[in-house]
Amino acid sequence: xxxxxxxxxxxxxxxxxxxxxxxxxxxxxxxxxxxxxxxxxxxxxxxxxxxxxxxxxxxxxxxxxxxxxxxxxxxxxxxxxxxxxxxxxxxxxxxxxxxxxxxxxxxxxxxxxxxxxxxxxxxxxxxxxxxxxxxxxxxxxxxxxxxxxxxxxxxxxxxxxxxxxxxxxxxxxxxxxxxxxxxxxxxxxxxxxxxxxxxxxxxxxxxxxxxxxxx
Numbered sequence: 731x732x733x734x735x736x737x738x739x740x741x742x743x744x745x746x747x748x749x750x751x752x753x754x755x756x757x758x759x760x761x762x763x764x765x766x767x768x769x770x771x772x773x774x775x776x777x778x779x780x781x782x783x784x785x786x787x788x789x790x791x792x793x794x795x796x797x798x799x800x801x802x803x804x805x806x807x808x809x810x811x812x813x814x815x816x817x818x819x820x821x822x823x824x825x826x827x828x829x830x831x832x833x834x835x836x837x838x839x840x841x842x843x844x845x846x847x848x849x850x851x852x853x854x855x856x857x858x859x860x861x862x863x864x865x866x867x868x869x870x871x872x873x874x875x876x877x878x879x880x881x882x883x884x885x886x887x888x889x890x891x892x893x894x895x896x897x898x899x900x901x902x903x904x905x906x907x908x909x910x911x912x913x914x915x916x917x918x919x920x921x922x923x924x925x926x927x928x929x930x931x932x933x934x935x936x937x938x939x940x941x942x943x944x945x
Contacts, residue, residue: 757927758825759942760918762892768943779927782938786887788880790933793820800824800928802935804914805883807836809843810873821879821914823926823935829896829917831910840875840907847873850903858896858904865901870894877916887937893920 757779759771779785791801804821807814818833832840841860845852848870850862864870875889895903896919906919925945927936 754930755928757925757936759925759940759945760825760921760923761942762922763896763919765943770942771945779925779936779938780929782925782936782940785936785938786885787934787936788885790928790930790935791820792933800935802879803881805878805880807840807878808876809840810847812843812873814839814843818914821916823916823921825918825921825926827915827917828906828919830907830920831913831915831917832907833914834909834911837907837909841905844872844905853902855898855902855904859907859909861898861902861904863901864895864897864903870903877920885937887916887920887924888939889920893922893924 755776756772756774757776758773761768761770780787788802791803793801799822801820801822804816804819806816814836816836818836837859844860848862850864850867850870853861853863855861862870870891872891872894875894877887877889879885879887894906896906897903906917923940923942925936925938925940925942928934929936
């Protein structure tokens with residue numbers, strides 16, 4: 731049987747309907763897109779991320795026009811040792827969106843840094859801001875991208891090569907980020923092998939790196 735499970739804040743979501751019976755807590759861990767034989771994990775009524783020794787957390791923010799979503803403060807972005815100027819400080823965490831959506835000026839800065847840092851040949855693609863011919867390598871050597879969340883940047887989520895790039899046919903690897911002027915989103919490519927937990931009573935979200943194929 732196939733279907734969709736609503737995990738948002740709206741009254742129609744499964745979490746809202748179950749309410750206090752599940753303690754308004756849930757967590758998930760998304761396996762890599764290449765893991766065809768293992769399913770991602772969803773736990774309702776538990777936030778086992780909070781007890782992870784490598785956990786980091788930040789507060790959820792209530793925003794009237796996007797209150798069905800889980801919004802946090804985006805404190806900053808770093809590519810390698812270079813800071814990216816962030817102009818919009820709110821971002822949604824959404825497992826149903828594939829790519830990260832960021833303001834176009836932020837995307838331009840990230841692309842500019844990465845194209846100078848990665849030695850692979852660049853190739854065009856109308857759907858992505860940056861793509862490389864990676865047919866000669868198994869992974870991409872790049873400086874890494876850090877997203878810092880919270881008022882003081884208290885929670886950092888790191889994008890490794892498998893979180894930062896999607897692999898297409900012909901050995902093309904494309905940056906898993908797209909420009910958006912309407913809303914900023916952390917998509918599910920970035921959330922692969924990241925244990926994410928929500929505690930709605932405490933209004934917090936928790937992050938911990940994980941091998942989601944083994945949970």
